[in-house]
Amino acid sequence: MACRSHVLVCAGTGCVSCGSFELGTAIEAEIARRDLAGEVQVVRTGCQGFCAEGPVLIVQPDEVFYCGMKASDVPTLVEEHLLKGRPVRKLMYTPPAAPAPVPTLSQIPFFAKQKLVVLRNRGLIDPERIEDYIARDGYAALAKALGEMTPEQILTEIKLSGLRGRGGGGFPAGIKWATCRQAAIHRGVEPIVVCNADEGDPGAFMDRSIIESDPHAVIEGMVIGARAIGAKQGFVYIRHEYPIARERLTKALEQAREYGLLGRGILGTRFDFDISVVQGAGAFVCGESTALMASLEGKVGEPRAKYIHTVEYGYKNLPTNLNNVETWANVPLIIHRGAAWFTSMGTGDVSENPWNGSSGTKVFSLVGKVNNTGLIEVPMGITLREIIFDIGGGIPRGRAFKAVQTGGPSGGCLPASHLDMPVDFDSLTAAGSMMGSGGMIVMDDQTCMVDVARYFIAFLTEESCGKCIPCREGLRCSLDVLTRISEGKGEAGDIELLEEMGGVMQDACLCALGSSAPNPVISTLRYFREEYDAHVRDHRCPAGVCKALIHYEIDQAKCDGCHACVTACSTGAITGQVKYPHLLNQDLCIKCGACIDACKREAVLRA
């Protein structure tokens, strides 16, 4: 019997870590106990995006969204909603500052402002069932590409769509594909296609979520690309820290092979193509194209100079076309619905030249000091303000917005004056940041920009492969200077030294990891120079973050001796009798800030 209702339980990594697998099993058991098994189906979907409120689920066709679900809520949910049809208000989502819970997806601003293209199937299909993908027009684009289009027509469609690489560079995919095809024909060799799933930016998880929620979209995109370029062999290079994504991708590849969508004679035509999955060991630099290809070949993951492009000499010196997960996932829709549909979203006019604008949508992982952390997809050209305040629900605890970091470690920090800037490839670059792969980290007024720059430079120092000197030594030297500044030991000339070193790295590094590495420093210097000055000149950290420059005190007049801070302090630095003002011993204090969070009377001061 067809089911009348589907319970779509999020099984993305975020919700899984909050117990969504157990939740799904508990719902299934309760459904069976209530004898509803033939009527209601539980579906485990990919990430539904609202990771801040996990585990989340949606009951369809009622479109009711539930969040923060616990196993103890299951009997109520099943009896009230699934059996008796009364949605359970207390389990619904209440937006920040809203008086009452809102029941349906379309009423929640987090969902209402998004435009799902790449993530169209998220939360809707079971990523482990190829039939679900096919039911949503999956592989229809491949059928069209193989049955009705020549490789040249596919290339033209991709070129006209203006699709630019979603992995960071924003290079037009149509131009890349055509160059690779030409190189292969010219040399009389078989080209290779590669999917870069080595997502390594701190705070970024777009590609992981795309593979987790819709692995077949990536596979279909690659097969279409292979057809256009003329490749017979493809690779997905995925980092080993993504076990669920890898498992679902491997399963999807098996299903596609069984159905004749991969392998010899795809869809009954004479086109052959297959994909292997290769696991990366988690080196950040292997997200760089030449390092990735070296790693694919089993060599040390180090980049090389790119005066010869990988589309001509890449993997094993064959012409190699590398695109990132999100780029590939865009391809089936462009072929299925046409370039004109794709260019109806986004900014600029890409009809003549894909460099003239940014078409389509972009997936971002929205994290940091923002109420609704999660995974979002928005049309290109939306403003930062709409993303952070409408979709993201603003800054927690009513604090002030200070900056947003886009583009990962190679990106930059943009201040409040840029909130109304459109988000697209060229605007972000012009502002001194970049699109990157789509990490977006929101910062509030308690974030120190020197500390942020130091954090990213420390990350890159760890991840630099060490092959070229400007990157290896430039990063180490920058980190030393930044550490000194944050310890209050900054000297006159330090800031100028950072700027000079940044310039050298931009000019002289071998790969994009190094040449973009100074961006966090340069962009924070550009917009928050006074904060650097305060550290160097006044030995003061205005945001109260750099430990060497702050200390804690207890205001004797405000302290009522409640003892909460004494309990919170892990080093025994606070002493005092109950109901009498307490004292803080500076020698024992490690400046963790636990006492500030514990105090209800604002008697702990940070200076």
Add this chain to the structure above:
Amino acid sequence: MPRLTIDDLKKLRDQRAGAIALRAGSARARVTIHMGTCGIAAGAREVMAALLKAIEDQGVTDVVVTTSGCAGLCSREPMATVEVRAQAPVKYVNLTPERIVQVFQRHVLGGEVVTDAALAAGCETTG
């Protein structure tokens, strides 16, 4: 599963599209079975099972069946509300498995209200 051709792929898509359409919320009509304690005691579950079977037997993919609480008229349960897109909802009373199938045939598919089983058109005012 044998390897697909382009035609097989289209057939498979059409076969499977119904179940997914339900999740995506695109339907021509919605039938709400009132499942209060009174409704269940009067046989609402059997009524719903018969309806679901009729939908499946006829291969209809764009009709949503959902449940709701007691409609307040416990003496006339089992009850159902039929909402055809862009038309006023109609409440049916004293349903049996046979009658709900009739309602499905004539009203949901045929567009004609089954007057002898209907209570009234419209919904109660809320708010």
